Amino acid sequence: MKNGILISLEGPEGAGKSSVLEALLPFLKNYGTGLITTREPGGVQIAEAIREVILKPSHTAMDAKTELLLYIASRRQHLAERVLPAMEQGKIVLMDRFIDSSVAYQGYGRGLDVADIEWLNQFATDGLKPDLTLYFDIDVEEGLARIARSESREVNRLDLEGLDLHQRVRQGYLAILDKEPERFVKVDASQPLDKVVADSLAIIQERFGNPS
Numbered sequence: 001m002k003n004g005i006l007i008s009l010e011g012p013e014g015a016g017k018s019s020v021l022e023a024l025l026p027f028l029k030n031y032g033t034g035l036i037t038t039r040e041p042g043g044v045q046i047a048e049a050i051r052e053v054i055l056k057p058s059h060t061a062m063d064a065k066t067e068l069l070l071y072i073a074s075r076r077q078h079l080a081e082r083v084l085p086a087m088e089q090g091k092i093v094l095m096d097r098f099i100d101s102s103v104a105y106q107g108y109g110r111g112l113d114v115a116d117i118e119w120l121n122q123f124a125t126d127g128l129k130p131d132l133t134l135y136f137d138i139d140v141e142e143g144l145a146r147i148a149r150s151e152s153r154e155v156n157r158l159d160l161e162g163l164d165l166h167q168r169v170r171q172g173y174l175a176i177l178d179k180e181p182e183r184f185v186k187v188d189a190s191q192p193l194d195k196v197v198a199d200s201l202a203i204i205q206e207r208f209g210n211p212s
Helices: 017-029 045-055 064-088 099-109 114-125 140-149 163-179 193-208
Strands: 005-010 035-039 092-096 132-137 184-188
Touching (some): 005 017, 005 064, 017 035, 017 132, 064 092, 064 114, 099 114, 140 163, 163 184
Parallel strands (some): 035 092, 132 184
8 A cells, every 4th residue: 555655756868867866855854754765777686786787888789678678677676675665654755767767768769669668667566656756857968968077977878879869768758748747747957956956846845745
């Protein structure tokens, strides 16, 4: 039984999700219900091992369907082992990527059938969707330039893909925005970090109220 709140963060490469997530933590802790942060792919030992296989730069021969199925397997294990238990305890779960990434990357990016991906997501999650998804939108070239300038960020196999794929991924996210505007809310990620964080907090407060 789901009692907690699930908030996912999505966006193209270089949108700054991880930085915003860290900045949101002090505010979300004020809700007093308990809070965990996690990521996809990964979050638990088995899923982290799958992450390494998916994102290893040398795995260039990976088939698109293999990639999708690895993400789905990682998602299920992560959900069963970490996310659902936290939500059953009434906690807020703040997740860096979730179901929408598969639609954007493997659907629009790789050209796999979106209906198939949505079915697999449904199967893996038992129909669980985030209560709120913050989508950090940024021009693809600007996002990739941010990655190139960052010395601390890991460069993974998806970062090395051509510009065309990343542009299709962004179009996929924008298509989700059109389809589910109540859940999937856009934040302009081209702004300075403090403004992006402020906009994100305003959306969370509007959806869930102020901490008591």
